[in-house]
Amino acid sequence: MSAAGLASPSASRLGPFLAGLLRDPIVWLIVAIFAVGSLTSEYYLTAANIENLMRNIAVIGLLSLGMTVVLLTGRIDLSVAALMIFSVIVGVVLMAWLGSVIGVRWLVRGNTFAGPTLAVMGIALATGAFVGAINGIGVAYLKVASFIMTLVSLTALRGFNYVLTNGHPYYLKSPLFNWVGDAKLGPVPVSFAIFLAVLVALIAFVNGTVRGGRFYAIGGNEKAALYAGIKTARYVVLAFVISGICAAIAGIVFTARLKSVDAPLAAGYELTAIAIAVIGGTALSGGVGSPWRTLLGSVAFAAGLNLLAIWGVGTWYQNLAIGIVLILSVGLSKLSRKKVQS
């Protein structure tokens, strides 16, 4: 399956890319949301609200990017939300333990982590990659259905989160966490800049390299990919590792904003990540989608919810709206694919 029409812009394809963009319903949905927002609320396009919007996009966008790569291979990763919390908890617990080994108290009164933050972040990223690899090995080599494998991971990680924290929160108040959670680079929050950096890296890899293109091949027709000599299992593991790393980065951004990590946080966010990938046009059956379109999905999703929140619409109705948009997105996406094929 080709990624044509869904790929990122390059200099030579900018014209067709922009033309394609203008034909894309999700782009018009985003334009419509912003237009309605600016017409109906004096607060919608204020700097403060746009900043909120960018911060909201960062966490769910990072989770969705990882999910997109897994979905491209025709698999699913339900463990992302549990992993985003687990990875940070492991970072804190491991560093606190290491501190006790070398005789330094890094977990001070009130469960505040006072040790080296960079090391926590490094361990969190490694944990994300490690858990992703375990998921991938289970799916690719042990032939466990990805739904089952990652559902088990989700449950186990939620349990581990409680075991490792004993139900108590860890406070993360170091300058580096504050910087990630609160600082801005010009008008852009650091968390959103991190999301953009990951997005660019993934676009470059998935849509700009031969290896990245193999995710589409596997998702489009795995047997054909295998017969073509692609070591599909390795790429499936790689997709889960990417998803794990994205989850860990999302965890760092998320907990930096809350300045704490707590076992029950982010419950259900895996469904939001799936929803955004699907709204962005990624097919659950694999082979169709791109990180670029997941960006559009993230913006549409967050901007829509933000508009409802600005209007003071209750969360029940917001959930209803998500459901309706999701159904419409899946329907429109199917229709447009049929049109392209015909």
Added chain:
Amino acid sequence: MLELSRRQLLRSAAAVSALALVPVTSLLAQADDKGVHTILNELIKKYSDEAKASMSNEEVAALFEKDGFRDYLDVYPVGDLAGGFVWKPGMGATFTGPHSKLEIKSPFTDYLPLPEGPVLDPDKKYRIGLVFHGFNHPWLISLADTASWEAARHPNIELEVIDAEFDDNKMGQVIDTWIAKQYDGIVLWPSREAPMGPPVDRAIAAGIPTVSLDRRTSSEVISSEVLGNFYANGLQQGLYLKHAAPDGNIIFNRKDLGSTADSIRTGAFLEVIGNTPGYKVLANYHTNSQRTLAFKSTADALQAFKDISVSFNTGGEEAMGALDAIREANRLNSAPGGKKIMILANDDAREVLKEIRAGNIDMVSPYTPLIGDIGIRAVVMHIGAKEGKNEAPPKLIMTPNLPMITREKMNIEGIETLTPDEWPYAYGPEASG
């Protein structure tokens, strides 16, 4: 224009209190001169001091130590009511809950009162946000009921009520949206302390007075905290147990580890029984306020242990789940010596009171959700203080300790218990049957 000083507020509180007392003299006769709030605070201090000195029951001490209760108990405020307010049973207004449509008698409507009518600048619309979790939970709906009732008494208050559906991040985002919309005040019911500190800090930094209800946040700059009486809850569960039985094998159905409700109630209970050697800890479960989980854990415990004599429950939902499991197993009278398993509860839901009347649940420490009105009044006073129209209310607004409810009237260490029929403040729908 309404301009309030604290002295005026106190004077009006006293006047309203006096008015409210007239029809309930029979109830007042039960109350001690110094008030149940003070008596319970003295008992809290007594048992806390004793537990700090030593805890001779090794099993209880081990559990107390393992879950780090001391850290939580030492920082949980125990103190006097704002402005010297004295609460007596029978006080408060009666109305229909705007959300639940149930009849409510709210106990603390005379506490830091605001007269009906426009507040502060009558020509200005004051936009206040209330964010909480759980429009599907009777306790929390009742909380929102009282807040909306208070807001509706003042035509220039526009209250937006949002349910964050137990997602702390979503609650933070709601607060950030209200900051962007430049709301005048924010009231929140935080589920957990840690994650809600930063959003509150951002609201305060934006100049928006913010008040938390019941549970606390990790913010050190929050305008006011309207605090519940968790300490008195757990204390009274312990006092009842000590009064009713000098020994017993206890199973625990607790809320989330780390939640204020669990830390303070369970900790206070253990402080009271910690120096009585006859109590054993058979099993300890976290059922996270879910009746179904409490049912399952109690059913498991009934299979594992034949000699359960006490079921300690951190909340009303847990107590109802435990009772259902005990009834289903036909084990209500299976405590050693053929005695009834003693069920200790918190939260004065109507269905819990029904089981007390029936003699199935032995006691409940009321923990009323009917405190949303205090939050609205407090945040209005903070807005008024910001506008230079009145003094700000205190940072810590303690709510009155409430006496336990038992089937028959009892006097336990100076606390006159009330019967279910003497308690008009129960919340939630009427229990069927």
